[in-house]
Amino acid sequence: MTMGVGSGRGDKRPTWREWAFAAAIGVASVPLGFVGMGPNAHTPDVLGWTLFALSALTLVWRRQYPMGVLLVLIPVEGTYHRLDNAHSALIPVTMIAIYSVAVAGPRRRTLTVLPTLLGLSVIMLLSVNPHEGLELLRISGWILACAITGEAVRVHRNYIASIVERAERAERTREEEAARRVAEERLRIARDLHDLLAHSITLIGVQTSVASHVLTVDPDRLDRTAISKALDDISETCRTARGELRSTLEVLRDAELPDGRGALPGLGGLADLVESARTAGAKVTLDATVDEVPAAVGAAVYRIVQEALTNAVRHAGAGVKVAVSVRPESGGGLRLSVEDDGPAGAAPTASGTPGYGLVGMRERVRSVGGTLEAAPRGAGGFAVTAVLPPQSAAPGDSAERNEG
Numbered sequence: 001m002t003m004g005v006g007s008g009r010g011d012k013r014p015t016w017r018e019w020a021f022a023a024a025i026g027v028a029s030v031p032l033g034f035v036g037m038g039p040n041a042h043t044p045d046v047l048g049w050t051l052f053a054l055s056a057l058t059l060v061w062r063r064q065y066p067m068g069v070l071l072v073l074i075p076v077e078g079t080y081h082r083l084d085n086a087h088s089a090l091i092p093v094t095m096i097a098i099y100s101v102a103v104a105g106p107r108r109r110t111l112t113v114l115p116t117l118l119g120l121s122v123i124m125l126l127s128v129n130p131h132e133g134l135e136l137l138r139i140s141g142w143i144l145a146c147a148i149t150g151e152a153v154r155v156h157r158n159y160i161a162s163i164v165e166r167a168e169r170a171e172r173t174r175e176e177e178a179a180r181r182v183a184e185e186r187l188r189i190a191r192d193l194h195d196l197l198a199h200s201i202t203l204i205g206v207q208t209s210v211a212s213h214v215l216t217v218d219p220d221r222l223d224r225t226a227i228s229k230a231l232d233d234i235s236e237t238c239r240t241a242r243g244e245l246r247s248t249l250e251v252l253r254d255a256e257l258p259d260g261r262g263a264l265p266g267l268g269g270l271a272d273l274v275e276s277a278r279t280a281g282a283k284v285t286l287d288a289t290v291d292e293v294p295a296a297v298g299a300a301v302y303r304i305v306q307e308a309l310t311n312a313v314r315h316a317g318a319g320v321k322v323a324v325s326v327r328p329e330s331g332g333g334l335r336l337s338v339e340d341d342g343p344a345g346a347a348p349t350a351s352g353t354p355g356y357g358l359v360g361m362r363e364r365v366r367s368v369g370g371t372l373e374a375a376p377r378g379a380g381g382f383a384v385t386a387v388l389p390p391q392s393a394a395p396g397d398s399a400e401r402n403e404g
Contacts, residue, residue: 014060025092026056033089041084048085051076055093062100067113070097074117091139095146102150103157114147191360193245195303195310198357200241202310206280206318207233233279240276266298267291267326270305274324277309281318284309288326290334297388300364301326301336304372307357308338308384316342316381333370334388342381361386 033044033052044052055076058069077090102110122137211230244265267290274284293301305324312322325337358374361384365372370388377383 012064014064018060018063022056022059025059025096026053029056029089029092032091033086035086035088041086044080044085044089048080048083051080051083052085052089055080055090059093059096059100062097063104066097066100066104067109070101070113070117073097095142098143098146099150102147103154105151105154107151107154110147110151114143118143187363191303191363195306195360197241198307198310200237202314203237203276203280204234206313207231207237209318236279237276240272265302266295267293267301268298269302270324270326273302273306273309277313277322280313282309282313283319283321284324285322286324288324290326290328293334293388294368296368297334300368300370300388301334301386303364304336304361304384304386305338307361308340308382311357311382312338312340312342316340320381329387336386336388337383338385339377339383340381341379 029052033049055073058072058076062069073094077094080090081087098114101114118140122140126134207230211227211234215227267288270286270288274286277284309322309324312320320340320342322338322340325335327335327337329335361374362372365386365388368388370386372387373383373385375383
């Protein structure tokens, strides 16, 4: 018999376990061929044992073709019983076939096919052999019990599979969320380092240019005081940059700092930024009438001002005038404005191509739910204006705290 070999669900052949299981059921059922034969039944002859072996053999394909196995068993077992062989011998095979159909599902097929087959079998036997029909009707409860057991096992397996699937999906979601947080953290670190290093290096470059100018304009009348001041300013800028870099790295490494933010800069550091820009020759005014804001908003304001001052000194020169304003909005938000009087149409890039400064500003403002406008002024220079959300509703505050 070759049904289902090399084809079927998943194109899988029966495994050795399925062959062994079918053989074990056949061997275990052999003693039933000598007992419980009924008034007219007899021990199977050669044809009876052949039909018996054939019925047990069909169980090999019960996983691949459960319904096919049941349909094949109908004529095989029908012939076996029609010859009045010991009827109890095929009970285990029949029960396993019914159980396999119920386990495979779907439920609609089980509830349709099995009662139909059972009813037709009872009607047929009652018309041919009333005694056998009554016997089949008597054991029909066991047949239905096998179907119900198979259905219960199928439901349980589906339930377990759904739990496993949800767990795997949750694990994938956690991994994706972790990857997203890692990417966001890398972006935040890159923004912090970009703002810090660009600001410090720009100031050092301007201060170095001042010292070089003093040396080259009139080398015979060396202005030692001016050179000393420029070098002191460079040294102070380096110390400030090292301190801020150390604070930033400590926050990134230490998850136990208060509120997860540690010494991250905020509005309190604006005066130091202004003073650093002044040492580079910029004429900066600061008008800040806001004292306390959420940590994420304060850090965003600090970095935006830092980047704006850096761009102003870099592109407009040491004598640029810059006005920094931080004021509360009427709706409870915060308005930040940084305007310089640099050359008309000056852009905050060194080569005319988009840099990362403005991109970083927009990302920081977006992280706290605000808006940013950055464009050249008509009368010359550049203006950066940011509107940040109310202090009590800054959507990025909790995210920034978690990132710290």
